[in-house]
Amino acid sequence: MADTERDVAGLSESAARAEYQRLHELLSAADAAYFEKDNPELSDADYDALKRRYLAIEAAFPDLRRADSLSEKVGSAPAEGFAKVIHQVPMLSLANAFEDSDVEDFVARGKKFFEREAGLRLAFTAEPKIDGLSASLRYEKGRFVRGATRGDGAVGEDITANLRTIAEIPDQLAGSGWPDVIEVRGEVYMSHAEFRALNARSAAEGGQVYVNPRNTAAGSLRQLDPSVTAKRNLKFFAYAWGHVSERFAETQFEAVQKLGEWGFTINPHFKLCMNVEEMLAHYHLIESRRATLGYDIDGVVYKLDDLRLQERWGYVARAPRWAIAHKFPAELAWTELEAIDIQVGRTGALSPVARLKPVTVGGVVVSNATLHNEDYIAGRDNEGNPIRGGKDIRVGDWVQVYRAGDVIPKVADVDLDRRPAGSAPFQFPHICPECGSEAIREEGDSVRRCSGGLICPAQAVEKLRHFVSRAAFDIEGLGSKQVEQFHADGWIDEPADIFTLRDRHGPGTAQQLQDKDGWGEKSAEKLFDAIDARQTIDLRRLIFALGIRHVGEVVSADLARHYGNWRALLAALDQAYPAMERHLEAEAAVLVERARAADDARKARIKPVRAAAWAAEPAVSVQSRGAWDELTGIEGIGDTVGVALVAAFAQQAERASINRLVAHLEVVAEEAPDTAGSRVAGKTVVFTGTLEKLTRSEAKAKAERLGAKVAGSVSANTDLVVAGPGAGSKLKQAEQLGIEVIDEDAWLALVGEG
DNA sequence: CAGCCTCGAGTTCC
DNA sequence: CTCGAGGCTG
Secondary structure (H helix, E strand, O other): OOOOOOOOOOOOHHHHHHHHHHHHHHHHHHHHHHHHOOOOOOOHHHHHHHHHHHHHHHHHOHHHOOOOOHHHHOOOOHHHOOOEEEOOOOOOOOEEEOOHHHHHHHHHHHHHHOOOOOOOOOOEEEEEEEOOEEEEEEEEOOEEEEEEEOOOOOEEEEOHHHHOOOOOOOOEOOOOOOOOEEEEEEEEEOOHHHHHHHHHHHHHOOOOOOOOHHHHHHHHHOOOOHHHHHHOOOEEEEEEEEEEOOOOOOEHHHHHHHHHHOOOOOOOOOEEEOOHHHHHHHHHHHHHHHHHOOOOEEEEEEEEOEHHHHHHHOEOOOOEOOEEEEEOOOOEEEEEEEEEEEEEOOOOEEEEEEEEEEEEEOOEEEEEEEOOOHHHHHOEOOOOOEOHHHOOOOOOOEEEEEEEOOOEEEEEEEOHHHOOOOOOOOOOOOEOOOOOOEEEOOOOOOOOEEOOHHHOHHHHHHHHHHHHOOOOOOOOOOOHHHHHHHHHOOOOOOHHHHOOHHHEEEEOHHHHHHHOOOOOHHHHHHHHHHHHHOOEEEHHHHHHHOOOOOOOHHHHHHHHHHHOOHHHHHHHHHHHHHHHHHHHHHHHHHHHHHHHHHHHOOOOOOOOHHHHHHHHOOOOOHHHHHHHHHHHHOOOOOHHHHHHHHHHHHOHHHHHHHHHHHOOOEEEOOOOOOOOOOOOOOOEEEEEOOOOOOOHHHHHHHHHHOOOEEEOOOOOOOOEEEEOOOOOHHHHHHHHHOOEEEOHHHHHHHOOOO
8 A cells, every 4th residue: 555656756736736735644644643552554664655755745846835744843753752751649540430339338438447536527529520631730830841641640741832732721820829849630621612613623624523522632632733732722620639849738629729729720510528428419410410511521530538538548559549430321322243253362261252333332433342251141140140131142133332431342231122033142162263272161260261372372472462561561663563463474482582583584684674564674773772672671570571370560569579589589489389289289188178078067177278288298398388488478479379470480381481581681670669768668567456546457558658568467577566455366476486566656656657 | 258359361442 | 441350357
């Protein structure tokens, strides 16, 4: 499809004008696509060819040159995109509530967390959740200095110039009392009126039809030319803040009011609620006004009002505990199920995907939807209980589709009255469609898995995709499409191959790469540089990238933090192997015994497995036992994860592959957690007895923030025991082991809250 | 031992 | 974003 550089001088002026216009649109669209997606629609080579032709026409017919000529942008190559901005305070996402009862549970969790504080009334703010794009705006001495997108929450893109065009974003904060430095956060959106007007303008000019306000706002913000953004009349609601140089309010409500005083628009439906009933009433009020607000919203956000309590309630992985988004019910649509395809994932999981006759659901055309697993299609849950009234899903059925959380399309229901005659239940394959290996479903597991391992091309590709994914190696220019291509071409079989890619076929590799579809000289060189840059890698990223089952981002980080460096991790896992094996045998023996006992009278109590197994098995060295116990003693790592880890490193082929990879890398040791000024950093703390001023989870959250490890039981590794009244065996054990024991007040003093 | 919480894995569309 | 399951708590 590539346009070549035909001689442009021979073109008539009118032909040149038409061609110039066409190329301008094509290239602009490609620019937009490039920045909105990971994968450009146009290959680099094609893009370069079109661009050259565009410039050639411009040179030959200078009169045609447009004011907004793309030649202006040659200097700042479009591939550069926007500069990255690291959010000083990450931009988190929110947990969701779908039912009133979820909100009640949320409030109940809050009450439980603070139950020690008698008489404490928890107030919450409630406000519409705007369906737009979050942005973070940095103000220094009241001046707007930089604005960024949310990005992945940790790193966003610098879109300052575009944000400056938004009237509701003040250049200079009004009033007084603002912190020296403050990052104001809020939502950029496009009103319904503006969206309609834009489409009308676009139609008059024969331009494109914009699908929905949200995507249009997103596209507008990512314009390289701010004058385009300026024409879109975007708006902004402020509702939060990130980094601040000093505390400026006591409550959420007060803080947002202040944002209003400083010149931001705050949502008129922002309200302080004193109890659950008021929260839900406000939700239903907003829902009833949804159609007349003039902009898209997708729910209501509640936040704990008291900022100090927010801090104490804390965070889960990527979301605050103290806030929740109450979503409106999803839109539904009926359509025909044309086929059921089976995809094979990284772990071999066979996942059924519904191919649908395209249908619009909530403003987006949906043609695929997940069917979860074998049982879901059959109309049963994994315990054999009927779901959807036991209705199975068949090819040819009319099915009801919705977008779960307004994103992931799911098949929710089947219309049996419209089921075609002669249809048969779907036969879920027991053989991997990708490699022909047997697909096995373990007892108690809801997924069927291909047993082919790395023989299975689908698994191999998925593993590579995982390896280059954002939380893993994240190599620029080597996305999922690219590794897939390289794998198909036989250039990359396993992760280590990525690091030999430059010299794979001798000095001519770059040239060969350019001969492939989609690669130009520049992109090839950039790719090699990006790969070289990633030879230095954080330990946690490396662990995660290996793609070991049950070992995700969080567990990888925990492991990295615990063992500190690659060699220590490797040594520990190797050492733990004999103990792990023995442990598995003991587990198996216990299962047999348990079955027998259950047969007998269900009375026999099985003694703690591990202790018994160790006692009976002197063959396993003390060191190995120690290594295994240390591993499974890490918070969040139990038997399953431990076995998966140790086994992966012990398995010969896998280990060899890991070794080949690591030979190319310089693994950066994990730095100690954020412990400046912490007196408990690195200590293992055990709480026992009744705590009177804190709840257990609160104490734990605080300790971990300060870099301490909180353990459940006292061992020789324990550094400190915090004992309240009623402490029993743990206290005794601590005394026996000579471990320091303090009371709750002393603990509070220690962590600076005395 | 059950229930709760958190994490991992898989998925769609832009 | 959801679901299932692993791990921990009471």
